[in-house]
Amino acid sequence: MTRSRDIRWLPGFSWVTLFFFVFLYAPLIILVVFSFNASRSATVWAGFSFEWYTKAFANDDIQRAATNSVIIAIFATIAATTIATMAALTLSRNKRVKGKPVFGGVLIFPLMIPEIVTAVATLTFFAAIGLSLGLGNIIIAHTVFCIPFAYLPIRARLDGMDESLEAAAQDLYASKFTTLRLITLPLLMPGIVSGAMLAFIISLDDFIITLMVAEAGSTTLPIYIYSLVRIGITPEVNAVSTVLLGFSVIVVTLSYVIGKKNKT
């Protein structure tokens, strides 16, 4: 009743939306369900079991890969978020900076290049200068493409912030630095947090760039999963993938909740 009275209502659009969400979530749900399947089959349900999780957690290779992934993600996130915050503050608040569109373009440049090109370019560059720092190579590569993901939410938050708050602080005898410390940064924090979370997830999930850049011994979780998938599907992959999935869901939801709480 109320629906057909809505001037915007169009027949069938709600069904397409329903189909869309089923399409979006069905494969993920199947993955989660079969990670608890007692048999190796991915079609027949043979009872609930934690067997694959136990096996996956006991696997030294998986542990090593997971540790590598987390170390890389932490360093890349810290570096990318710091760099992005400084850049966003300068571009959004310093009126004397010239060529802002160019700098803005540089900051989101990594988003405009297809990943495969970034991957081979980075590999070529590291080979050309003979850089071989183990995980360090991957951290550098991740920092680069995490910068725009950290930058965009921080910049959006800064642009949405009332600049007269900073003017008010200066009017009340706060120096530029004090204003940054007491007003701008505390109010910017939700943007920095969500930028950092996105950067973290992007780093944790990256596959193709890591695949090209990684040296022997620097295997990350996605690369390990890929190697398992290439060999053939093993139920451990389901378990590891589910853990990775759960982790991403938690981080994204957390970032959403923080953003929402700070809006009101």
Add this chain to the structure above:
Amino acid sequence: MSSIAEKLRVYTGLMPAVFVIGVFMIVPIMIIFVYSFLVAGDFGGVKPKFSTDAYVQLLFQKNLFDVSEFNPAYLIIAFRSLWIAVVTVLGCLLLGFPVAYYIASQPEDRRNLFLLLITIPFWTNLLVRTYCWILVLRDTGLINGALINMGLIDEPLTLLYTEGAVALGLIYTYVPFMVLPIYAALERLDVRLIEASRDLYANRWVTLRHVVVPLAMPGMIAGSILVFIPALGAFIAPDLLGGGKNLMLGSLVQLQFSSARNWPFGAALSMVIMAVVLLCLYAYARNVRKNGGGVQH
């Protein structure tokens, strides 16, 4: 006061970003541009000798008598990539527009919930998400299993390792890139415009075609570009869902830098992909400037 040092100080905050992206992104791309004009080394890498062979190799192949003859193999791969990317964009548009429209017409609380639901898979591991489709599509997978159990078919259908599977995987991966910009355009759309259109004797569908779609066009174009760029160079979906016989550009590039060890050819392929992408972005930027964002009020 305003010496050169003083002027540079203004840019201090930008220096780390410019340094990191410049040195580790822009310089590497310039290097592969140079590499695309060199000769392949015997065990990977390059020899410092100018040559356009890498580009010639895209279309021609030297036969046994060292005569160049036309070789469509790579052209076919390029067109397959282009074709699959276009199909992906169309699929995303067809699915994404109604979804974006429906969400935009919901009350605010529900809109935010829907957006969260869209973004969650979007941030989950691409590899994991693509891998899920193997579980669904393979011969002993969910669809074939269900169809055989229902007695509709005896032999499993070949679903996995087809171009269709690749397109499906790509649509699945990139459809959020389409929904979000269209939603952003539709959310700003003033409901009173729809009311005005209906008031002036247009029915729902005529209003959709003549009022809503034109106003959502910037979002649809932005979404199409956001889908097209990664779809063209995609690696995971073609690799996992397409199998060996449906090679796409992304996998081809990766091969040159791994087993084939032909870096100049891989670099040349990368340049071709970049050229297509930059052309798209340039056309988009021109279009935006021409319209001056005037479509959105």
Add this chain to the structure above:
Amino acid sequence: MTSAVKIQALNKVYPGDVTALKSADLEIGDNEFFTLLGPSGCGKTTLLRLIAGFEEPTAGVLSLFGDDISTLPPEKRPVNTVFQHYSLFPHMSVFENVAFGLRRLGRSDKDAKARVEAMLDLVHLTDFAGRKPSQLSGGQQQRVALARALAPEPKVLLLDEPLSALDLKLRQSMRAELKRLQKDTGITFVFVTHDQEEALAMSDRIAVMSAGEIQQVGDPSAIYEHPENRFVAEFIGDANFLNATVAETTPSGTTYALDAGGTLTGPDQGRAKGEAVTLFFRPEKATLSQVGEGPNQLRCTVKDILYLGNSTDYWLALDHVTTLIVRSKNQTDGTVIADIGEQISLSLDPAALRILAT
């Protein structure tokens, strides 16, 4: 008169050659309630931001009690601002907001606490010290903004349309409140508004601005009764304009022949015979009567009648192109002076007729 703020040939040009302020000269006295009045885009907010130090002047000198402060950053100026949308720090309590400036000035905790309490008492918000700005009503936020700006005892307080976000009743009571605060504290207030009623009600003096220029400076009655040009006459209150030529000059007054027909007599303004002038009078200065055709009377046709409650506006046609408005106090019995289409006589006291500079 000591001048609290003195500006000389102050110019502000924004990038893209947008001139916001054209070499303005102005002196604002100590302990004055001074208002910058004008439509949006007239430069009044730019002038305020220049005084506060949020903008740097392109040219000219700005001094505060004799000291040139043109190039000082905002945190070095003993001037505080009440922002249009208050700009209270959302992550700090009311107490912390009011204490912010005092802390920056290095006041001791004890001093600051006493001062904040005094300020909150002044604006009747003592019980709200622990609240966050989002937990306050618009009027309360407004008063916190006032307390915060007054706490460091600025030499000049700048107010940027502080009442525009409030509803009518609250706005009216805040007018009286602001006037009281100004008298109690003895601080010079520079108040920006586009609301002429607000300006007339509160100010000691008003500067009317338009297109980046100061049109007229004066006390409220001078601005209303003796506008210097057509813009000021039109922007403040309602106005009737008549084109005329000087017909006769005598010691007792000057007679003007209206382009629309008829004559009016007014005070001598030293104009030569035959000179073209623009005459002006306020709608409430004229009276209407059914009969009579004498000195300073014009015969008109009633075109429209607008009932306004305490008064009625009569729209009168003098000829085909000239329309005059006369505002008449309503009688207790509710009778109207004339009906639409009737002929009527308009009488004007010669003292109420003004001649405008063109």
